[in-house]
Amino acid sequence: MATLSSLACPMPIAVNTHIVLGHGSGGKLSADLVRDVFLPAFGNPALNRLDDQASLQMASGRIAFSTDSFIVKPLFFPGGNIGELAIYGTVNDLAVGGAEPKYLSASFILEEGLPLKTLHQIVKSMSDAAARAGVSIVTGDTKVVEKGCGDKIFINTSGIGVIPAGLTLSASLVEPGDHILLSGPLGEHGITILSQREGLELGGELKSDTAPLHKLAQAIIKASPQARCMRDLTRGGLSSALNEIAASARVGIEINERSIPVRETVRGACELFGLDPLYVANEGKLIAIVPASESSATLAAMRLVDTGSESTDIGVITEAHAGLVTMRTALGTMRVVDMLAGDQLPRIC
Amino acid sequence: MATLSSLACPMPIAVNTHIVLGHGSGGKLSADLVRDVFLPAFGNPALNRLDDQASLQMASGRIAFSTDSFIVKPLFFPGGNIGELAIYGTVNDLAVGGAEPKYLSASFILEEGLPLKTLHQIVKSMSDAAARAGVSIVTGDTKVVEKGCGDKIFINTSGIGVIPAGLTLSASLVEPGDHILLSGPLGEHGITILSQREGLELGGELKSDTAPLHKLAQAIIKASPQARCMRDLTRGGLSSALNEIAASARVGIEINERSIPVRETVRGACELFGLDPLYVANEGKLIAIVPASESSATLAAMRLVDTGSESTDIGVITEAHAGLVTMRTALGTMRVVDMLAGDQLPRIC
Numbered sequence: 150m151a152t153l154s155s156l157a158c159p160m161p162i163a164v165n166t167h168i169v170l171g172h173g174s175g176g177k178l179s180a181d182l183v184r185d186v187f188l189p190a191f192g193n194p195a196l197n198r199l200d201d202q203a204s205l206q207m208a209s210g211r212i213a214f215s216t217d218s219f220i221v222k223p224l225f226f227p228g229g230n231i232g233e234l235a236i237y238g239t240v241n242d243l244a245v246g247g248a249e250p251k252y253l254s255a256s257f258i259l260e261e262g263l264p265l266k267t268l269h270q271i272v273k274s275m276s277d278a279a280a281r282a283g284v285s286i287v288t289g290d291t292k293v294v295e296k297g298c299g300d301k302i303f304i305n306t307s308g309i310g311v312i313p314a315g316l317t318l319s320a321s322l323v324e325p326g327d328h329i330l331l332s333g334p335l336g337e338h339g340i341t342i343l344s345q346r347e348g349l350e351l352g353g354e355l356k357s358d359t360a361p362l363h364k365l366a367q368a369i370i371k372a373s374p375q376a377r378c379m380r381d382l383t384r385g386g387l388s389s390a391l392n393e394i395a396a397s398a399r400v401g402i403e404i405n406e407r408s409i410p411v412r413e414t415v416r417g418a419c420e421l422f423g424l425d426p427l428y429v430a431n432e433g434k435l436i437a438i439v440p441a442s443e444s445s446a447t448l449a450a451m452r453l454v455d456t457g458s459e460s461t462d463i464g465v466i467t468e469a470h471a472g473l474v475t476m477r478t479a480l481g482t483m484r485v486v487d488m489l490a491g492d493q494l495p496r497i498c
Numbered sequence: 499m500a501t502l503s504s505l506a507c508p509m510p511i512a513v514n515t516h517i518v519l520g521h522g523s524g525g526k527l528s529a530d531l532v533r534d535v536f537l538p539a540f541g542n543p544a545l546n547r548l549d550d551q552a553s554l555q556m557a558s559g560r561i562a563f564s565t566d567s568f569i570v571k572p573l574f575f576p577g578g579n580i581g582e583l584a585i586y587g588t589v590n591d592l593a594v595g596g597a598e599p600k601y602l603s604a605s606f607i608l609e610e611g612l613p614l615k616t617l618h619q620i621v622k623s624m625s626d627a628a629a630r631a632g633v634s635i636v637t638g639d640t641k642v643v644e645k646g647c648g649d650k651i652f653i654n655t656s657g658i659g660v661i662p663a664g665l666t667l668s669a670s671l672v673e674p675g676d677h678i679l680l681s682g683p684l685g686e687h688g689i690t691i692l693s694q695r696e697g698l699e700l701g702g703e704l705k706s707d708t709a710p711l712h713k714l715a716q717a718i719i720k721a722s723p724q725a726r727c728m729r730d731l732t733r734g735g736l737s738s739a740l741n742e743i744a745a746s747a748r749v750g751i752e753i754n755e756r757s758i759p760v761r762e763t764v765r766g767a768c769e770l771f772g773l774d775p776l777y778v779a780n781e782g783k784l785i786a787i788v789p790a791s792e793s794s795a796t797l798a799a800m801r802l803v804d805t806g807s808e809s810t811d812i813g814v815i816t817e818a819h820a821g822l823v824t825m826r827t828a829l830g831t832m833r834v835v836d837m838l839a840g841d842q843l844p845r846i847c
Contacts, residue, residue: 173845175733175779176838180742198668199746201730202564202595204661209558215551216603216656217639246551254565254656258607290566294845300647307565307603307656312553319547381550384524393529397548430524489525496522496643 168263173293182291186268190276191255195287203287205252210314213248215239216307222496224271224301226345228337228356231304232274234432234498237361238383239308240282244366245379245435247318248310250282255306256290260299271302282361284308316370322377323398325468328444330437332365332451333358333459334410335387339429339494340418355414360433365457372450373443382431383498385489389428390436391474392488402474404464404486427476428489430497438466517612522642531640535617539625540604544636552636554601559663562597564588565656571845573620573650575694577686577705580653581623583781583847586710587732588657589631593715594728594784596667597659599631604655605639609648620651631710633657665719671726672747674817677793679786681714681800682707682808683759684736688778688843689767704763709782714806721799722792731780732847734838738777739785740823741837751823753813753835776825777838779846787815 164171164178171178188197195203219235236253243250255275259268279286337358344351362381370376380390387409395402411419411426419426433456439447444462451457464476474486513520513527520527537546544552568584585602592599604624608617628635686707693700711730718725729739736758744751760768760775768775782805788796793811800806813825823835 170844171840173733174838174840174843175738176777176840178840179734180837199742200595200668201591202562202597202659204595205561205563207556207558207561209556212554212556212658213551214554214601214603214658215637216605216654218605218607218641218654220607220641220643242550246549246553248551252563254563256565256567256654256656258567258569258652288564292567292569292845294569294649297646298649300643303607303652305565305567305605305654305656307605307654309561309563309658310551319549384522385528389524393548428525488529489523491520491523491525491527494523495519496641 166265168259168261168265168268168293170261170293170295172259173291179291186272187289190272191286193285193287195285203252205287211312213243213246213310213312215242216305217242218303218305219498220303220496221342221498222300223345226341226357228341229359230271230274231302232271233278233359235304235306236275236278236282237359237432238498239306240284241362241381243308243310244363245381246310246312247316247366247370248312250284250308250310250363252287252309253279253284253306254288255286255304258299258303259291259293260301261293261296263301268302282363318376318378320378320394320397323394323400323438323466325400325466326441327377327438327466328441328462329402329404329464330439330444330448330451331409331461331463332435332457334412334415335431335434336411336415336419336426336429338432339497340415342497343422343494344418351414351418358431358433360456362433362435362456365435365451365454368450368454369437369447372447373439375440375443377438379435379437381435384430386428386430388474388486389489391486394438395472395474399471401467401470402464403467404476406476406479408461408463410459410461427486430494432498515614517608517610517614517617517642519610519642519644521608522640528640535621536638539621540635542634542636544634554636560661562592562595562659562661564591565654566591567652567654568847569652569845570691570847571649572694575690575706577690578708579620579623580651581620582627582708584653584655585624585627585631586708586781587847588655589633590711590730592657592659593712594730595659595661596665596715596719597661599633599657599659599712601636601658602628602633602655603637604635604653607648607652608640608642609650610642610645612650631712667725667727669727669743669746672743672749672787672815674749674815675790676726676787676815677790677811678751678753678813679788679793679797679800680758680810680812681784681806683761683764684780684783685760685764685768685775685778687781688846689764691846692771692843693767700763700767707780707782709805711782711784711805714784714800714803717799717803718786718796721796722788724789724792726787728784728786730784733779735777735779737823737835738838740835743787744821744823748820750816750819751813752816753825755825755828757810757812759808759810776835779843781847
């Protein structure tokens, strides 16, 4: 390790400008980091107590609990950064469960040598994102690994949301005849990350769709009292979400390529890279499955929310070919949309 | 990266024996990992739904919420492994808040090339540990980073516990005259990890104290209706916990070296490495601060629990020298026990 470490990090590391192993020791440097970096950005009554756990008052009822670790590379990209992604990712996992996101934890694995300035920037983004999503960061943790044993920064967020009384969303509720509503164009996050990594200029307007979906999800629940389920379309894209639902509900799913929005830049990049937009990750898109009778009203309600302004009705649940997702292509032919088999894009979130 | 990667990993990686990037893609390989590794070990009704969030029924009242990432090196050590540590670490953070630990999340950051056999072993340990601690793993996540961008496996666990009605524990409640009770000998976890890393044989009986403290914490709460606060003594050891309490409650703390148990092997190793047992990490020890009137009964109750059988009364809270921790040494002199300044032992948990 010593040799690799000195190769990889020729500059001396100063404790007041860079992360050192001592920042993860639980001693004075750890306390400094909490006082100088985390509390000024995240501070709230629950967190400020600095106990090993947050104490939260809850009403009786159901809560949603979710976790996600974020390892995206690069850390900063057009439209967002790992900090925003870490907040919105967990917020969205709670939101598609029908929950109102309330409390988040934030746990950092920092690599020795990370500039404190970078950490500050990311933490500031997390603070802004949490405010936008209406959540508080109430508890946290920081660990440090040696240079070469991590990759700058990994962030875990876990979250708690409150599920409204009487609401049940589940893929198992999906029935033949239900409609599938998609909240906007596919593939922007994945293609943005990929083009950044490959150093490609794909046109100025391409950026990640990273966004919190709690308002959109609430609008869907309100417009569709019998909404069956929602999914956000992250790793594995639309195809993974649909295949999981088809398998879990033992129904067929038929979607229409013409109804699925994909921006020209993304479509062009997908052709260039040999990718299918159905499999590319999004970070601010969801699908909702609702009864046919509620689909028009729900679609209209989705379009009134900024994160759903380009929503479309992309297909239906069928009794035929249970467990399978099929698509009527733009050419009028049918094809099977299988689950992503290998690894399309590593470290996308 | 390519060069480092090929240097570090000369053997070909097979998808059925080792972790590959595709296991983190959200596609078929991710689903295989969930089906073949995680569900068989962790399975329960909330997790089995495989939604992006667990839905949990809660009674009204206060909950405790905590998070911790685990990066311990080596992964396996006498007395435990990273999997057990990840379960007990979060269980203990909840327990010292007075909560009954109930639900855990588990999020994995795996390095490409990790043998699936190792993952299976760790996951099995987590499952056993969760059963011992009475918690369910209800939601999870897996990410994979390229070889050389992580270190085999990092685990985040976050947890939710239920705080009994009417119970308030807080360092701010600590008062002069209160007693400090310690649940057993110091430094076993830290010294075990260090000796493993240095390849030292320190005697057969040395092993980590990794253990769940929920039963001990419940016994303390029961025996001491006015218990002020509890802390588990992980990174930074006893000194960090006491200094945090002294600062937060603006009181002095006076402990007695003769009352603080340290096993001979640990004491010897500390002398060898130039370490002070007060600063070395534990993973199965706590302190409780209780009113003088309840201290004897609480100490007796602690000794009846297996994880507290060697409990001692190590000192008192004072009005004098607020914010400072002092110790009467075995020689009868007084010394200040300051907060750990640098990094004593990296990657201890």
